[in-house]
Amino acid sequence: MRRREFLNLFGGLSTTIVSDAAHCGEAPKRLALVSPGPTPVSQMREESTSVYFRTFFEELRKLGYIEGKNVIVLRFTSGGQSERIPDTAREVVAATPDVIFAFTSRMVHQLKKTTTSIPVVGYTADPISFGIVEDLSHPGQNFTGVATEASSEFDGKRLSLFREFAPRASRAAVLAPASYWRTVYGDALRDAAGRLGFSILGEAVEEPVNQQAIERTIARVGAEHVDLLIIPDLPENNAYFQRIVELSIREKLPTLAPTRLYVTAGALMSYAADPVDLVRRAVGYVDRILKGERPGDLPIYRASRYELVINRKTAEKLNLSVPPILETAADEIIGN
Secondary structure (H helix, E strand, O other): OOHHHHHHHOOOOEEOOOOOOOEOOEOOEEEEEEEOOOOOHHHOOOOOOOHHHHHHHHHHHHOOOOEOOOEEEEEEEOOOOHHHHHHHHHHHHHOOOOEEEEEOHHHHHHHHHHOOOOOEEEEEOOOOOOOOOOOOOOOOOOEEEEEOOOOOOHHHHHHHHHHHHOOOOOEEEEOOEHHHHHOHHHHHHHHHHHHOOOEEEOOOEOOOOOHHHHHHHHHHHHHOOOOEEEOOOOHHHHOOHHHHHHHHHHOOOOEEEOOHHHHHHOOOEEEEOOHHHHHHHHHHHHHHHHOOOOHHHOOOEEOOOOEEEEEHHHHHHOOOOOOHHHHHHOOEEEOO
């Protein structure tokens, strides 16, 4: 089996064939799109069901980049296998793209260890907590991007909002693979849960993370009758968000979701930044770097506005009522 066939078999490299080798007298730019999640490279395109990939390509097109004409997009994924992230990072760097666009702190952290010369634009949680940078205003070296959260303590804020919904709740489960618990965010969530009186129950999602692994985990969680299912903002979850919501409703599990996309589909509540806005801003950085700016001179954009979204219909199905304090604080209540 040839190397490229091997990489594609495991969700590795997918290269777009260039139909026009030059555009306006310039060679096409080479852009690497990287995710550790389970979405196959064939779905990492504008027609994707994933709002993250769809927005990425829509914004590229708005900025004048036409795949196959003036940009070559190299697609990489670790296939939902956290142990493959270092290999994926090496594959990306070996392809020598002009710019790398990468999702998740885990992947960006690995890419930064693998190259100090290729510009990396990241969509991450708090890059300071993950040790990716020391200063958001001056990231330095070859990295910039967008951050979804202010710090690793953000999940504690989300959990405290759910506490308003269910003051006596004490049993929580987290939909995440074991690798999540080895990050600063896993530690912070465990600490916040303890402070707020929650015990974390259940097993980690087995890897490679796929729909069947998630279905088995939610079935086990449902059998334990937990008071809350916490869904971290992970590509492994976002790839299957509609199925996660469907199963959580079937199992009568209140869900604390990572974005409003889940709540629109039927999850109970979310408190988060707008992922569409963040992806657009990150693609704007890709554009600026391709036009000659240095990534280390571009300050990392950190979300400053977070939306509290609640699904009243789901609350009613779970025999919960939206407390007055959340009625007032919510940016949107679905089902009013």
